[in-house]
Amino acid sequence: MRRETYNEFRRLCQEHNLAATHQREKIYEALVSRPGHYSPEEIYEQVKQDLPSISLATVYKNLKTFLHAGMLREVSPHHGSWRIDANRHPHHHLVCTHCRSITDLDFDSLGPVKLHGKLPSGFRLEKFTIEAQGICKACTAAETKQH
Ligand SMILES: [Zn+2]
Ligand SMILES: [Zn+2]
Structure with missing residues (x-):
């Protein structure tokens, strides 16, 4: 180590x-x-x-x-499956809806997330995590090849 x-x-x-x-x-x-x-x-x-x-x-x-x-x-x-994140720094995720691969997205690449309106009573907010979904590079390339 x-x-x-x-x-x-x-x-x-x-x-x-x-x-x-x-x-x-x-x-x-x-x-x-x-x-x-x-x-x-x-x-x-x-x-x-x-x-x-x-x-x-x-x-x-x-x-x-x-x-x-x-x-x-x-x-x-x-x-579906349980995954542990090796990246301990605050970050968001890009998830490919096709192959389910997960890519880290730098925390700073998004503006501050704000909540408008009230939270349901009794809910204690700890943090926001954004998950953006799309098609990853590999899947896009595979799709292009097929057509
Ligand atoms: Zn993919
Ligand atoms: Zn991550």
């Missing part, structure tokens, strides 16, 4: 009151070493290369712990 990643992992665990175990370290590393939005199964495949005895259930459990602690976030759950 890169020293920087390791230090970040230690700092995050401390900040969120989690024990910095070796398993968690490997799971965290698998996530942040390649930017993307991964399913627990994909993370498991990656972690298994370093820790052959780890189980999918353990990976699930630790990912849930990361999410509950606020160390990581999950991608909007409307896409």
